[in-house]
Amino acid sequence: MSQLLVVEEDFLAPVVQALLREWGRETETEFGSRPARGSMVSPNDFAPPNGAFFVAMKSGAAVGCAGLRRLNDTEGEVKRLFVSTLARRQGVAGTLLATVEQRAAAARFSGLRLDTNSDAAVALFLSLGYRPIPDYNSNPNARHWMEKRL
Secondary structure, rough: OOOEEEOOOOOOOOHHHHHHHHHHHHHHHOOOOOOOOOOOHHHHHOOOOEEEEEEEEEEEEEEEEEEEEEOOOOOEEEEEEEEOOHOOOOOOHHHHHHHHHHHHHHOOOOOEEEEEOOHHHHHHHHHHHEEOOOOOOOOOOOOOEEEOOO
16 A cells, blocks of 8 residues: 655646646536635645645545635635545545644644535535535535634
């Protein structure tokens, strides 16, 4: 079994953009069309010192990604957490989230927030200590909003 390695990447790097295209195709399939414009991101959201973007690598292949961006002085937000279909249920999402949480703690954030439309993702987030909260960002594509205190 090959080792999972998480590396920090520029949001505009080809490896990141390839994963985000895969995420976009999956999102379009889930919604039946392109989702409503809701949770927009910018490359600057993930540029230090206000954020970071991470890619999970396994056997030299990019298998997942996750971003951290600053919401305000005390909180960050997990964005674009995605794991390729063939790499799911292998601990990739948990490892990516742990990496985001470590970076958030180093940035002295007291909490992390996220939103999702996926019931399966909610089960994962609950198992990792995230708790449901009210809608904090009016993202029309989300059905669940969660938070973890760090």
